[in-house]
Amino acid sequence: MSSLLVVGSIAYDSIKTPLGEVSSTLGGSAVYFSLAAGLFHPVRLVGVVGEDFSQEDVELLRGRNIDARGIERVPGGRTFRWSGEYSADMNSRQTLSVELNVFEDFQPKIPESFRDSKFVFLANGSPVTQMSVLEQVNKPHFVMADTMDLWIQTQQADLLKLLKGIDGLVVNDSEAILLTDCHNVLGAGKKILDLGPSRVVIKKGEHGALLFDRDEVIPLPAYPVLAVRDPTGAGDSFAGALMGYLARNARHPGSSEREKDLVSPRLFKKAIGYGTVAASFTVEHFGVKRIAEVSEAEAHERFEKFREYLSL
Amino acid sequence: MSSLLVVGSIAYDSIKTPLGEVSSTLGGSAVYFSLAAGLFHPVRLVGVVGEDFSQEDVELLRGRNIDARGIERVPGGRTFRWSGEYSADMNSRQTLSVELNVFEDFQPKIPESFRDSKFVFLANGSPVTQMSVLEQVNKPHFVMADTMDLWIQTQQADLLKLLKGIDGLVVNDSEAILLTDCHNVLGAGKKILDLGPSRVVIKKGEHGALLFDRDEVIPLPAYPVLAVRDPTGAGDSFAGALMGYLARNARHPGSSEREKDLVSPRLFKKAIGYGTVAASFTVEHFGVKRIAEVSEAEAHERFEKFREYLSL
Numbered sequence: 001m002s003s004l005l006v007v008g009s010i011a012y013d014s015i016k017t018p019l020g021e022v023s024s025t026l027g028g029s030a031v032y033f034s035l036a037a038g039l040f041h042p043v044r045l046v047g048v049v050g051e052d053f054s055q056e057d058v059e060l061l062r063g064r065n066i067d068a069r070g071i072e073r074v075p076g077g078r079t080f081r082w083s084g085e086y087s088a089d090m091n092s093r094q095t096l097s098v099e100l101n102v103f104e105d106f107q108p109k110i111p112e113s114f115r116d117s118k119f120v121f122l123a124n125g126s127p128v129t130q131m132s133v134l135e136q137v138n139k140p141h142f143v144m145a146d147t148m149d150l151w152i153q154t155q156q157a158d159l160l161k162l163l164k165g166i167d168g169l170v171v172n173d174s175e176a177i178l179l180t181d182c183h184n185v186l187g188a189g190k191k192i193l194d195l196g197p198s199r200v201v202i203k204k205g206e207h208g209a210l211l212f213d214r215d216e217v218i219p220l221p222a223y224p225v226l227a228v229r230d231p232t233g234a235g236d237s238f239a240g241a242l243m244g245y246l247a248r249n250a251r252h253p254g255s256s257e258r259e260k261d262l263v264s265p266r267l268f269k270k271a272i273g274y275g276t277v278a279a280s281f282t283v284e285h286f287g288v289k290r291i292a293e294v295s296e297a298e299a300h301e302r303f304e305k306f307r308e309y310l311s312l
Numbered sequence: 313m314s315s316l317l318v319v320g321s322i323a324y325d326s327i328k329t330p331l332g333e334v335s336s337t338l339g340g341s342a343v344y345f346s347l348a349a350g351l352f353h354p355v356r357l358v359g360v361v362g363e364d365f366s367q368e369d370v371e372l373l374r375g376r377n378i379d380a381r382g383i384e385r386v387p388g389g390r391t392f393r394w395s396g397e398y399s400a401d402m403n404s405r406q407t408l409s410v411e412l413n414v415f416e417d418f419q420p421k422i423p424e425s426f427r428d429s430k431f432v433f434l435a436n437g438s439p440v441t442q443m444s445v446l447e448q449v450n451k452p453h454f455v456m457a458d459t460m461d462l463w464i465q466t467q468q469a470d471l472l473k474l475l476k477g478i479d480g481l482v483v484n485d486s487e488a489i490l491l492t493d494c495h496n497v498l499g500a501g502k503k504i505l506d507l508g509p510s511r512v513v514i515k516k517g518e519h520g521a522l523l524f525d526r527d528e529v530i531p532l533p534a535y536p537v538l539a540v541r542d543p544t545g546a547g548d549s550f551a552g553a554l555m556g557y558l559a560r561n562a563r564h565p566g567s568s569e570r571e572k573d574l575v576s577p578r579l580f581k582k583a584i585g586y587g588t589v590a591a592s593f594t595v596e597h598f599g600v601k602r603i604a605e606v607s608e609a610e611a612h613e614r615f616e617k618f619r620e621y622l623s624l
Contacts, residue, residue, distance in 0.1 A: 018495070088495050089495045089496055090495075090496070183330070183400050183401045183402075184401055184402070184518075184540070186536055186537070186538050187538065190538070204519065206496075207516065207519035207520070207533075208519070208520075208531070208533055210536065216621075217536040217538070218536075218621045219520070219533035219534060219535070219536050219621065220533060220622070221519075221520055221531035221532060221533045222531060223531070224498055224522065224529040224530075224531050225498070226498050226499065226502070226529070228496070269624060270624055273624040303624075306624065307624040309528075309530045309531065310532070310622040310623070310624060311622070311623065312581060312582055312585040312615075312618065312619040312622060
């Protein structure tokens with residue numbers, strides 16, 4: 001059995017979209033990731049919260065295939081808070097406020113029992129922090145990371161170092177362009193491959209994703225959701241289901257193998273299909289509401305529908 | 313054998329993109345349409361040109377499965393001219409000049425021998441003109457139309473009337489939103505179905521297309537082209553291959569059948585796949601250069617590649 005570790009943010013979000021709003025609801029990159037990944041594979045979650053983090057939310061995570069022993073609770077601290085508002089077409093959003101709180105000084109300590117994790121996802125965070133996680137894990141088989149414009153602009157050298165040590169990168173289209181200085185995403189994806197990772201996934205929101213490996217560029221659309229209520233967490237859910245599906249289905253590795261032997265191009269493409277499906281569930285309701293209740297059977301059913309749509 | 317008619321513009325274009333420029337080169341919606349459709353089926357082209365239209369260009373069309381007898385040449389007239397320049401990422405363009413010339417007073421007269429056409433494409437033009445074409449055709453089986461922001465803004469009532477008389481509409485995402493006042497393309501596509509056509513295709517450029525019918529919304533990505541030289545004509549080539557493929561493969565109709573019995577959802581989706589492939593060829597070179605030389609075998613080969621990309 002492979003093992004899957006994610007390190008990233010745990011938050012309380014306040015979200016306003018044209019279709020409603022919620023306040024102080026469970027969120028954060030590692031949370032969306034874990035809930036989606038947990039549909040397919042047990043997840044080891046490492047993150048930090050404050051004293052205000054509710055036991056109910058811990059139980060919610062535990063009930064969804066997530067090992068919460070890596071969640072560090074800071075005495076007297078307060079959980080990371082974010083609030084934002086989406087535009088009318090939901091394609092852009094404005095951050096209204098950010099309180100980093102306990103996340104500001106987060107130095108992830110990977111519990112001893114998690115250090116043998118074979119699949120690792122470094123959710124959005126400073127590349128220095130991401131690197132420190134990598135150093136605590138003992139010979140992982142497949143490491144993927146996310147990043148964002150902030151790190152591309154302020155810690156590019158560290159990010160470039162990180163890229164040499166990972167197998168896959170997931171980024172938004174605008175971030176890929178920023179990172180490579182290319183005018184289009186196809187050129188950007190190709191260029192990121194030259195920086196290290198053997199697989200690059202460029203997320204385009206409602207327009208789907210592009211998968212790059214040494215041989216090909218494969219385009220996949222998003223699953224059509226007529227009533228998007230809240231786009232928050234779509235990208236992290238996408239990455240979660242992708243990694244969860246890989247961890248579950250990758251060929252069982254010999255001791256010294258790295259990703260190239262475990263994750264075939266075909267498996268990776270299917271995993272992206274499941275990522276697409278997970279993202280489509282997440283956006284159907286506010287916060288984690290939908291992704292935290294969807295069943296594995298529903299995910300398979302929607303995947304089959306997606307596969308049928310794309311069958312020419 | 314079905315028969316395919318297109319009515320639209322024939323032009324000389326001057327185009328500047330970040331990768332080069334051409335001046336006074338063959339273009340126009342009906343031309344791109346016909347060249348792509350001609351890969352799969354003979355095309356009857358109706359349009360207007362001036363005395364400056366070269367015999368060489370007439371021969372080029374004739375050599376690509378296109379019946380040019382419906383091209384009206386106005387004595388002393390000058391062919392429609394357009395010039396434009398694309399942005400660095402080629403996702404937007406600026407019109408530098410337009411000379412409508414003979415196209416300004418174009419009143420399409422469908423030759424007697426074309427009036428039995430069973431598949432009809434009304435390329436972008438005023439809805440009044442499009443309607444006049446429809447009235448000259450004798451019981452077509454499947455009629456599709458394109459339109460643009462200008463007609464949505466200035467002749468909406470006529471456009472709405474046209475929509476009730478056609479089977480399919482092809483529009484850009486921004487035009488679909490303008491036409492329906494919806495905030496997103498999925499809602500817009502659904503709403504256009506309520507206005508008449510039983511099939512709606514929303515083109516999203518590099519992000520592919522969405523196909524709407526009464527039962528489903530099917531998303532398809534664009535075929536990835538790493539070196540786009542000139543996006544001009546991509547949408548018209550898309551529609552051309554779509555209709556050419558339909559005309560070739562639709563079930564042979566009885567005398568009174570309309571599209572619902574001839575064009576199955578599966579056939580329509582495959583036709584969109586071929587439209588996607590044709591658009592990908594067009595953008596590989598300036599003007600019609602690439603689409604006018606590509607072979608049917610190359611189109612099938614790329615379609616198979618596309619199908620493989622999308623096979624999950």
